[in-house]
Amino acid sequence: MSSYAVRAQPRHRKDLTSWAMNLNAFEARARRVLPPALFHYVAGASEDAIVYGRNAKAFRERSFFPKVLVDVSNRTSKTSLFGVDYAHPFGIGPMGFSRLIARDGDVTLARAASAEGIPFVLSGASLTRMEEVSAAGSSSWFQAYIPGDEGRIAALLERVEAAGFRTLVVTADTPVNGAHERAVRHGFSAPIRKFDLNLGWQGITHPSWLVNILLRDRLGGLRFRFENVDADPGPPVFSSTLVRDMKRRDALTWRHVEKVRQLWRGNLVVKGIMSADDARTCEAVGADGIIVSNHGGRQADCAASSLDALERIAGQGGKLKLMYDGGVRRGWHVLMALKLGASFVFVGRPMLFAAAVAGDAGVRHAIRLLADEVSLNLALLGISKPEQLREIEVSKNSSCDWRSASVV
Ligand SMILES: Cc1cc2nc3c(=O)[nH]c(=O)nc-3n(C[C@H](O)[C@H](O)[C@H](O)COP(=O)(O)O)c2cc1C
Numbered sequence: 001m002s003s004y005a006v007r008a009q010p011r012h013r014k015d016l017t018s019w020a021m022n023l024n025a026f027e028a029r030a031r032r033v034l035p036p037a038l039f040h041y042v043a044g045a046s047e048d049a050i051v052y053g054r055n056a057k058a059f060r061e062r063s064f065f066p067k068v069l070v071d072v073s074n075r076t077s078k079t080s081l082f083g084v085d086y087a088h089p090f091g092i093g094p095m096g097f098s099r100l101i102a103r104d105g106d107v108t109l110a111r112a113a114s115a116e117g118i119p120f121v122l123s124g125a126s127l128t129r130m131e132e133v134s135a136a137g138s139s140s141w142f143q144a145y146i147p148g149d150e151g152r153i154a155a156l157l158e159r160v161e162a163a164g165f166r167t168l169v170v171t172a173d174t175p176v177n178g179a180h181e182r183a184v185r186h187g188f189s190a191p192i193r194k195f196d197l198n199l200g201w202q203g204i205t206h207p208s209w210l211v212n213i214l215l216r217d218r219l220g221g222l223r224f225r226f227e228n229v230d231a232d233p234g235p236p237v238f239s240s241t242l243v244r245d246m247k248r249r250d251a252l253t254w255r256h257v258e259k260v261r262q263l264w265r266g267n268l269v270v271k272g273i274m275s276a277d278d279a280r281t282c283e284a285v286g287a288d289g290i291i292v293s294n295h296g297g298r299q300a301d302c303a304a305s306s307l308d309a310l311e312r313i314a315g316q317g318g319k320l321k322l323m324y325d326g327g328v329r330r331g332w333h334v335l336m337a338l339k340l341g342a343s344f345v346f347v348g349r350p351m352l353f354a355a356a357v358a359g360d361a362g363v364r365h366a367i368r369l370l371a372d373e374v375s376l377n378l379a380l381l382g383i384s385k386p387e388q389l390r391e392i393e394v395s396k397n398s399s400c401d402w403r404s405a406s407v408v
Pocket of ligand 1: 095293328
């Protein structure tokens with residue numbers, strides 16, 4: 001059992017194309033490789049995972065009316081955002097703890113994204129120093145969990161700028177952490193308990209993770225820490241005594257975003273916007289863009305789907321660059337979000353699972369799969385580039401949902 005599991009990563013890498021035919025494939029493989037506490041932390045959502053399901057359902061309810069007999073032989077999905085040309089209209093969203101999920105998780109995601117010509121957003125809850133990720137020669141997007149304590153904002157932003165990041169994403173939907181009951185039930189906590197029999201057993205029974213991620217880094221002298229929550233290195237990830245300090249995030253208001261705007265010279269993006277009112281306020285305080293997002297269903301489990309929110313926010317017009325995340329697993333999902341008003345789309349979980357099972361090769365394969373699907377669907381819709389989506393009609397009809405049809 002153990003030798004099979006230790007060999008699991010290279011084996012997965014070698015025959016990637018035979019089993020990873022779409023983004024959904026990575027989750028099933030990651031379930032085998034990751035200790036349950038970590039697998040469920042990534043795969044799970046908050047409370048009853050209603051919003052997680054709602055994000056997926058929102059895509060199934062929508063459909064395009066394709067055009068035919070159009071020359072689509074010269075297709076491109078190149079997209080420009082904030083003056084930078086990207087190979088595709090999607091990027092990798094910020095995900096905390098990546099270094100515990102995949103070997104060199106943050107650097108792996110950043111390098112793969114850069115090699116494939118798409119952006120990667122480094123999480124403020126990451127465990128690799130932002131300077132190291134930036135030096136890996138790629139990411140210029142950093143997501144900050146802005147401290148509610150105003151005095152600490154300037155020092156953090158100075159560090160982010162000095163590290164070479166040009167686009168700052170302020171996550172606004174986490175005054176408190178969502179209730180990740182599924183992850184907690186499998187032993188996850190933040191900080192992770194240091195001496196815990198259940199977690200110890202999970203490590204022993206997942207030797208490839210234990211050897212390649214935990215022991216390799218620990219033996220190399222790394223102390224897993226939240227490296228980027230503040231100007232200085234943050235608290236350790238493993239502790240049996242510490243309680244997570246949320247940096248008074250529940251005291252965060254628009255005043256803090258205004259302060260960030262005064263201090264930050266690069267592009268400012270607010271993530272986690274769901275209401276049209278808040279989108280207007282973002283514009284009023286000088287943000288350059290927003291990511292319409294319900295955190296992939298990991299925060300309020302009573303929220304609307306991000307796609308419904310996007311449609312409403314786009315409907316009111318305005319100058320902000322609209323970006324989207326939540327439940328994007330197929331190329332046509334990217335196109336649907338663009339059609340409904342987004343300029344760009346971010347993908348979360350599947351990219352981290354791809355990194356967990358097959359490292360850099362896995363993430364690059366995942367990016368190419370999604371890119372190929374975008375191109376394929378452009379052709380099937382009878383258009384050659386995303387801008388031409390304006391010529392394609394869409395409809396929303398819940399009875400088109402195959403799941404509800406099969407129940408009936
Ligand atoms: C394991 C994990 C960690 C995350 N950590 C962060 C984070 O640190 N900051 C943040 O703004 N969003 C975080 N998110 C939310 C993602 O950026 C994104 O909104 C969400 O994953 C998109 O949904 P999807 O996974 O269905 O694509 C995290 C998501 C996951 C799955």
